[in-house]
Amino acid sequence: MLTLALSFAALVCAVAARPSLNYLESHTAENESEEVRSAAIKRLLEVFGMEDPPAIHGHKQPPQYMLDLYNTVADVDGVTKDPYLLEGNTVRSFFDRLRSEQVEFRFNLSTVARTEKILTAELHLFKLRPQATSTFNRHHFCQVSVYQVLDTSKSNNTLGKKLLSSRLIPVHSTGWEVFTITQAVRSWMVDEGNNLGLHVVVQTLGGSKMDLKLIRFASGRNHHQSKQPMLVLFTDDGRRSSAPEITDPNDFAATSSLPHAPMSGPPSRSARSLDYSDEDGMSMPCQRLPLYVDFEEIGWSGWIVSPRGYNAYHCKGSCSFPLGQNMRPTNHATVQSIINALKLIKGIETPCCVPDKLFSINLLYFDDDENVVLKQYSDMVAGSCGCH
Known part of the structure; x- marks a missing residue:
């Protein structure tokens, strides 16, 4: 009887020591989430031309010349004022x-x-x-x-x-x-x-x-x-974009009649809610919406001097027939929308809402050797959206 009791107690202890199914699922999800984050950060570093984030040695003051140069070529949000102001990138x-x-x-x-x-x-x-x-x-x-x-x-x-x-x-x-x-x-x-x-x-x-x-x-x-x-x-570094950028700063505002969200911080709740307006069954036309990239949330604020983040914007909405000029359609998109509307050919989808103008941003940061670098990255901001 004593032997049976001891065996039962050992079994209870073994079960108690074994992780629960919920714990295992939660732990697996956390590992997968961390792997996705790690892979995403690695890919983002590649976009910025780096293999690893620069080491943080402490808070040094950037040279005034570099700060002045940054303010000359970029606006407060890092967007390039004129792509021809800077020699090279x-x-x-x-x-x-x-x-x-x-x-x-x-x-x-x-x-x-x-x-x-x-x-x-x-x-x-x-x-x-x-x-x-x-x-x-x-x-x-x-x-x-x-x-x-x-x-x-x-x-x-x-x-x-x-x-x-x-x-x-x-x-x-x-x-x-x-x-x-x-x-x-x-x-x-x-x-x-x-x-x-x-x-x-x-x-x-x-x-x-x-x-x-x-x-x-x-x-x-x-x-x-x-x-x-x-x-x-x-x-x-040979990474310049082949797509031309607008040289007149006033043209930036003219590319879209949509209200511009402030770029000095994350979008407001009202701006975010625009992104989900079509969930209520109301399909919105192709337009540009906020997409704020916060370097502090990513964990890069220790080595990036300016900007703290930037509004990359993204394009969302339908490109249904008929396509108006406000949707900036290409001739190909117009023809595709007509074929789709008339159902002349099976499987032809409506055109896609995508960026049709892209702008560069400037990053001022410390490298591994504590030198300050100003770098210009092409095709980082959706200037306007259209149906293509």
């Missing part, structure tokens, strides 16, 4: 790695893909206010030359350098000075071993060396990050 910024007090600079370009075409490379130096000296009154201009270092053993000899850019600068001025150094960067991309850095030489108009107390550029060691030496690359 990618702008990368790099801070000096030598952090030397001397006029020597070196930049790590390992994050630049070999496939990217270097269009323009600029060295940005912040000229500080000159210190008061007896020579200040004698010199009003100086010659500033930027050299590519070819041989570090000849650092004090022009034979070990290649002149990249040279021009006159007012001695009394203060602010950013920009020098084009495209040739050097292109050679560095061909052979990383060629990247021995840059050297800046400051001379009087007569060719003699200037007093470094008179002409001073901010260094990465002793000055605020906002004034650090910076290399800016304008490149093209």
